[in-house]
Amino acid sequence: MTTNTYLLFTAWLVFFTSLSQAQNSKVDFKDEKGKFKISFPIEPEVSEQSGVTEYGEITTYSFKAESEDDDNLSYDVYYLDYPQAFTDTLSTESVYALFYGSQMTNVNSDNIQLIGTFNHNILGYIGREYRWQDIKTNKFSRVRFFMVNNRMYILIVNTEGEKNFNLSINKFFDSFKLIDTTPNPNTQTSSEGVDKIYKIKFPKETEIREMETPTEYGNAKVVVECYQPKLVNDDNLIYMVMIIKYPEDITLTDNFDLDDYYSNVIQRALNGRQTTLISKNKVSENGISGIEMKESFRDGQIVIKQKVFLKGNSQIALQVMTIPNNDDNKSMNSFFDSFEFIEE
The missing domain is CATH 3.40.1000.10 (Mog1/PsbP, alpha/beta/alpha sandwich)
Known part of the structure; x- marks a missing residue:
């Protein structure tokens, strides 16, 4: 995963946590x-x-x-x-x-x-x-x-x-x-979509965005699925899953080392989001090794909890953002606990 990818991911974070006010008149x-x-x-x-x-x-x-x-x-x-x-x-x-x-x-x-x-x-x-x-x-x-x-x-x-x-x-x-437009009876789906290889329970209906980004392994297809609740109704600021599909199974490339890969994921996240690392741990899901990390964002105003897994040519990142007083709340933990890989 390149710094470019994390900058794009950071763009999502900044958008969802923006303190800018929308115009009052329209x-x-x-x-x-x-x-x-x-x-x-x-x-x-x-x-x-x-x-x-x-x-x-x-x-x-x-x-x-x-x-x-x-x-x-x-x-x-x-x-x-x-x-x-x-x-x-x-x-x-x-x-x-x-x-x-x-x-x-x-x-x-x-x-x-x-x-x-x-x-x-x-x-x-x-x-x-x-x-x-x-x-x-x-x-x-x-x-x-x-x-x-x-x-x-x-x-x-x-x-x-x-x-x-x-x-x-x-x-x-x-x-x-x-207005006055009939829905498309022959809906075309994007050829750039990424096959879903996981299941997870979001609190409500999600928004999905797709993009492409260059990586050291070639151009990758990226899908971000997220839900942003109203703050008065939820303990968290955002729930998100991002899947990056590389053009090949990068675990089969020469001299690939999974620990080094995850170390780079952590460092690029910290650099790209300008955050401070709170903690990191190794985790596993359905036999797939991954990492869990927590970051302090915006000078301690926000906590980001993230799990990252690499399965074949796909990297899957789960993320919840919240304020420090709500860290490890029930909704956050339920979101992470609901994640599982779909058996092939």
């Missing part, structure tokens, strides 16, 4: 022609632009909001319709390639780096989010796409680096809903 915007609704911080500016492309003449409709009294620099929604005969021929991978390619005119600098890719869906239609960082200005962009029949929707939030995981970003994305 404008519930609805576009009948575009068949969507979404909440902007202020009334958006609406415009349209037509141009001739390799697919024929296409009109792009845009909705943009910039508010000085907000956590983020701008919020945008675009949609455009491709010829149905063209989109009918697209596979899932072709749609992803179209998403990626449509950004390239704006990502034309060596300073702009892709830091994360996450798969989504809406009413069974595929989507994907890209997260970009301008390393020179330290500005971030989150760009989320959906392909609904022949229509492409694009949602964008631009923000400053220090506000990269404020709650307003996800509130904007989560407020996007399709």
Whole structure:
């Protein structure tokens, strides 16, 4: 597992523990022609632009909001319709390639780096989010796409680096809903999913995100499954499982040492999250050796308990975050105790 992977994982931690406040005001915007609704911080500016492309003449409709009294620099929604005969021929991978390619005119600098890719869906239609960082200005962009029949929707939030995981970003994305749209009868599943090799009981319904990340063993597929409770109803801040699927069984690589691997996992976690190690122990589940560690996060404000197992080409990390006074609470222990590997 690389530091890159832990930085992505840290991004989740920072998001779920962000102390930033979401905007108090919002404008519930609805576009009948575009068949969507979404909440902007202020009334958006609406415009349209037509141009001739390799697919024929296409009109792009845009909705943009910039508010000085907000956590983020701008919020945008675009949609455009491709010829149905063209989109009918697209596979899932072709749609992803179209998403990626449509950004390239704006990502034309060596300073702009892709830091994360996450798969989504809406009413069974595929989507994907890209997260970009301008390393020179330290500005971030989150760009989320959906392909609904022949229509492409694009949602964008631009923000400053220090506000990269404020709650307003996800509130904007989560407020996007399709209207007068029939769910996809031929739901396509991502080819990048990771086969589930474990069972665990979350307190309630989880959120799932997928991404890819480079590692010393090649590009790995990552799935994060998490549940964030309301603080008044639970002793913990977040429950999470992250599975990293390497392209090969890394335990069979030359000179592989499991103890060294787990030592590196611990060190990279501490470095990537800027935490302090409280304790570490060896553990075992269904005959699979692993490690358990506790970390102090945010100058002692938060305790992170984590178990990590390596099974073949998959690393599985279980994690619960809580405040120090609630450490080792019943809900935390029940979550960890419910974990087991699925027999092959």
